[in-house]
């Protein structure tokens with residue numbers, strides 16, 4: 001099959017490379033000349049494990065083609081995927097101008113029969129509007145069907161998730177479009193969930209909001225556990241064995257972040273409100289998430305007495321391990337709060353240093369773990385990178401001014417850390 005992706009971010013580039021690897025011819029269209037030139041040479045614009053190799057292999061095989069132009073990719077394609085960003089507006093609504101803009105451009109370039117499938121996360125009703133926009137500019141020799149194929153990959157394991165998704169959601173009213181999309185996904189395992197457009201659109205928001213709810217629930221139980229001297233992690237183990245609940249995603253910590261959960265929870269609250277439904281549960285999910293971040297700073301105050309003038313080493317900036325993505329990472333708010341209280345913050349992350357420089361003003365960055373913790377009064381672990389799990393804690397202790405650890409991701413066994421001579425506070429334990 002010949003397919004096109006508009007957008008080469010975490011979603012567009014990963015799925016494009018995987019489909020190219022199955023033997024399809026895949027065109028990827030972007031709008032930044034420098035990035036497209038780099039991609040043609042196999043240089044990718046962000047870090048995702050295994051992706052650089054997969055892109056390079058398929059570029060060299062001539063199956064993965066990058067361009068700034070919609071022609072000839074769109075004209076030759078059986079399926080065109082929209083995979084551009086849908087960031088949050090100030091109101092919480094998803095910003096859809098790029099989606100509509102590229103829909104119109106691709107519509108003008110359609111030829112013969114094409115399926116236009118939206119991978120971007122968009123509110124119910126968006127695909128119907130895309131359909132209308134394309135109909136208005138459609139060339140005479142072209143026909144098309146519209147489908148919503150939301151994406152569920154996770155950064156850090158994006159290739160694996162694309163190859164082995166739990167499900168592939170296909171929302172369309174057209175049997176012909178559905179057949180083509182099922183054909184394309186044949187080499188991928190995962191259950192097909194066949195729906196109409198609005199159902200597929202809402203599934204994506206419901207999934208991310210439910211996952212964020214699980215995290216906030218875990219953080220609320222962790223908070224309560226600290227107050228009643230229970231072990232929150234064991235409480236969550238205890239409930240997680242119940243198959244109706246499940247253990248996955250019930251881990252307390254410094255709060256959820258990233259490019260999806262915060263924006264999708266906000267967008268679902270907005271979608272509900274636009275339809276006269278007050279989704280108060282999600283307001284609380286957000287509030288508990290804000291508390292989880294504030295609580296890390298409260299613990300810093302508790303362990304240090306006073307934060308002002310103290311050197312705090314933040315280990316972990318990315319919103320989770322194995323990615324360089326810092327969009328809405330909890331580290332941003334926590335560092336901001338610490339600086340407001342007068343702390344001297346120095347930070348290190350194995351992959352997110354370049355993004356940190358762009359996102360956090362005035363940030364001092366260390367070269368590695370050991371340089372960062374030198375003379376520190378406190379270490380805050382905010383991302384559970386393997387590099388931190390494997391660090392030489394005795395060496396760290398010797399380098400620090402005062403051996404204090406706040407483990408915002410429950411990376412370590414508290415007993416072992418305390419035995420080594422650290423003062424230690426985790427989350428919920």
Ligand SMILES: NC(=O)c1ccc[n+]([C@@H]2O[C@H](COP(=O)([O-])OP(=O)(O)OC[C@H]3O[C@@H](n4cnc5c(N)ncnc54)[C@H](O)[C@@H]3O)[C@@H](O)[C@H]2O)c1
Pocket residue numbers: 006007008009010011012029030031032083084085086098101102119120121122151152153154155259260
């Ligand atoms: N990142 C994730 O883990 C993830 C997972 C599932 C779904 N999603 C959703 O998928 C969509 C894309 O997310 P992402 O993380 O890949 O975003 P991203 O910011 O990494 O990538 C967006 C891409 O769109 C491109 N783009 C922007 N304007 C363009 C234009 N006018 N023409 C062509 N390309 C343009 C950008 O250059 C970039 O390559 C979003 O709606 C997101 O919510 C993301």
